[in-house]
Amino acid sequence: MEYGTLLVFLxxxxxxxxxxxxxxxxxxxxxxxxxxxxxxxCGIDPxxxxxxxxxxxxxxxxxxxxxxxxxxxFLIPWAVVYKSLSGWAPFIEAVVFIIILILGLAYAxxxxxxxxx
Amino acid sequence: MDFKKLLWDLFYDTGKPLxxxxxxxxxxxxxxxxxxxxxxxxxxxxxxxxIAVFIALNAIxxxxxxxxxxxxxxxxxxPNRVGPFGLFQxxxxxxxxxxxxxxxxxxxxxxxxWAAPFIIFAASFGVFLVIPxxxxxxxxxxxxxxxxxxxxSGLAVIGILSAGFGSNSKYSLIGGLRSAAQVISYEIxxxxxxxxxxMLAGSLKMSDIVAAQTGNPLKWYFIPxxxxxxxxxxxxxxxxxxxPFDLPEAESELVSGFITEYSGMKFAMFFLAxxxxxxxxxxxxxxxxxxxxQGPFLPPVVWFMLKTYFIVTILMWARWTFPRIRVDHxxxxxxxILLPIALLxxxxxxxxxxxx
Numbered sequence: 001m002e003y004g005t006l007l008v009f010l011x012x013x014x015x016x017x018x019x020x021x022x023x024x025x026x027x028x029x030x031x032x033x034x035x036x037x038x039x040x041x042c043g044i045d046p047x048x049x050x051x052x053x054x055x056x057x058x059x060x061x062x063x064x065x066x067x068x069x070x071x072x073x074f075l076i077p078w079a080v081v082y083k084s085l086s087g088w089a090p091f092i093e094a095v096v097f098i099i100i101l102i103l104g105l106a107y108a109x110x111x112x113x114x115x116x117x
Numbered sequence: 118m119d120f121k122k123l124l125w126d127l128f129y130d131t132g133k134p135l136x137x138x139x140x141x142x143x144x145x146x147x148x149x150x151x152x153x154x155x156x157x158x159x160x161x162x163x164x165x166x167x168i169a170v171f172i173a174l175n176a177i178x179x180x181x182x183x184x185x186x187x188x189x190x191x192x193x194x195x196p197n198r199v200g201p202f203g204l205f206q207x208x209x210x211x212x213x214x215x216x217x218x219x220x221x222x223x224x225x226x227x228x229x230x231w232a233a234p235f236i237i238f239a240a241s242f243g244v245f246l247v248i249p250x251x252x253x254x255x256x257x258x259x260x261x262x263x264x265x266x267x268x269x270s271g272l273a274v275i276g277i278l279s280a281g282f283g284s285n286s287k288y289s290l291i292g293g294l295r296s297a298a299q300v301i302s303y304e305i306x307x308x309x310x311x312x313x314x315x316m317l318a319g320s321l322k323m324s325d326i327v328a329a330q331t332g333n334p335l336k337w338y339f340i341p342x343x344x345x346x347x348x349x350x351x352x353x354x355x356x357x358x359x360x361p362f363d364l365p366e367a368e369s370e371l372v373s374g375f376i377t378e379y380s381g382m383k384f385a386m387f388f389l390a391x392x393x394x395x396x397x398x399x400x401x402x403x404x405x406x407x408x409x410x411q412g413p414f415l416p417p418v419v420w421f422m423l424k425t426y427f428i429v430t431i432l433m434w435a436r437w438t439f440p441r442i443r444v445d446h447x448x449x450x451x452x453x454i455l456l457p458i459a460l461l462x463x464x465x466x467x468x469x470x471x472x473x
Binding site: 002003004005006008009010012013014016017018020021023024025027028029030031032034036037038039040041042046049051052054055057058061062064065068069072075076079080081082083084088091094095098101102105109114115 | 154157158161162164165166168169214215216217218219220221222223224225234235238239242243245246256257258259264284285286287288290291294297298301302304305308309312313315316317319320321372377378381382383385386445448449452453456457460463464467468470471
């Protein structure tokens, strides 16, 4: 039932955006010309393509994100049941798990991967 | 039927009359012999329409509120021409955007350029499924509530990248990449902060998280999780690309980032999604840390809105007070300061749960 609502929600949001744009297309003026359809570059003629090379740092941060997102995914079930578990074993296990990841973060930090430039 | 009691129930215990009405309608429908799912889909559509209307009205109000608030902080008047106190300014702006020509640049990639507003709006619309507006007033109380919020709002990154690449403009590309890097960097501390709250409540379900904070305001999670609240607000503010973290749309260097090439209604959709995300972040903060819809005397919906707008005001205050931070500081701030604090916060919370 709830997931059916989710499906209806996602489809409806597509219809909402599509409907808005459709209404816009019905009443807007349509006078395209070459100057107007140019890529915006502060009014002067655009130079070259936008398919440029960009900073390699983006990939490094994406990799770091994947590592920590998977860590969070492993921690979610632990966090949900944590309160109902007795004894110190779940706590110590999580500490060991997080310390290993902190070592990884410290390594990336030391290597200078967390610096932007 | 007692009319007064019904009214009371509608305001204070909204879930009960709604489920009674659903059961009544379901019975009536079953007598016709048609399959039951048609009625369910009809009700789900009604809920979706109600929420869409709410989003539109709320965005109109929140944009007006932000402009007035900025004017207050900068000692000027703000919008005051259209309607009483300028209240209809946003309506006029919306009509203007509806009348504007929708420009598709020749160099843009049709598919990704068009997909971006759809994905970004769907990502923020989907989150409304699990926002508990009041007692039982929740569209679909999914049992993985918080995880679902993180998953669905993560989809926005795809929309941002799609807009950045699809526009085929240098400003859009750099803005989109920066924005994606920023959103994924701040998602980690945000997830870890949310986990500390989940640990205290022992459930991912939104109604359970609210129910765990029942009683006096001392039970609200901002007391054990005051560090978590601050972390959540900083990370949430960065997630929705608002100042002081609005580098992706820094006007002085990137025009307006990944939305540079958009115009007309497509631009309006990005704008709508941005302000909806502001509301959503505040609503989540109110639900996780300020006890959700709970409070004395006033109806739950009013309490929920008051708390949400309290957080909205704090975020706006931050936006119009702090200068924009530098891009290298931005990434370092997330990975070197917020992430260790969030991990420590998680471990300390786990420790305290065992001790107390």
